[in-house]
Amino acid sequence: MISMVGKSIRRWWALFTIPTLAAFVVGFVVPFVMGIWLSLCRFTTVTDASFIGLGNYSQAISDPEFWHSMLYTLAFTVVTTVIINVLGFAVAYMLTKAIRGANIFRSVFFMPNLIGGIILGYIWLLLLNGVLGRWGRSITYSGVYGFWGMVMLYCWQQIGYMMIIYIAGLQSLPGDVIEAASVDGANGRQRLFHITLPLMMPSITVCTFLTMTNGFKMFDQNLALTNGAPSNTSELLALNIYRTFYGRTGFEGVGQAKAVIFFVIVAIIAVIQNRLTTSKEVAA
Missing domain, CATH: 1.20.5 (Single alpha-helices involved in coiled-coils or other helix-helix interfaces)
Known part of the structure; x- marks a missing residue:
């Protein structure tokens, strides 16, 4: 009933x-x-849009700065996704052990995630320029400097957040399986790579998805740290779209077309990543 x-x-x-x-x-x-x-119109506000077809997409695709920012963002996302997940898991793995002050360390590692992106960008701008100033350089000296500056900033902000997710996953692992492996003679390295990591694939799937999509979408830290300088060579894709939409009169439609292209690319990559990691999760 x-x-x-x-x-x-x-x-x-x-x-x-x-x-x-x-x-x-x-x-x-x-x-x-x-x-x-x-994205298919020429407009300045949503009330005066006039249909022009694929003209905005043609201009977006022919913009070399758009493709530079695309490749720049792709490289940034790959590097940060690897670093954040490796270090986030390593920190979580250490802090799930019986060590003194583990809860304090968890709080300290998580705190950067509570700071707003704009504020964080300006803080790191002061820090990095203070260090680079000894050699007469600044974070805006070249796109390479800006790239690694943003990598350090973003990793510092996100590692603690991913650490929390990994800690939750590690604490939910079945202890009897790990104990059985120890009884069978498996050493620490074997238990980590053949038991712990396969069982952690659900958490790895979530963390990889979050770091990858957030890396693609990063905007405020880029705006505060480099603002694309010098000559837009340190410009991530979200900042390029913003600058096209708001910085050039008559290019609102082109900026919107870039945003649609950006959405499609990120969606495709996210689906592929999710399928790959989920397949490993099922195999585990």
């Missing part, structure tokens, strides 16, 4: 679902559809 709770849910589900669905449609679906439409 259907319980009273089940009957109530079946009767009143719309009352709880419709407000959330309406908020999703108004806050996501409508702006998303309008964004695609505006």
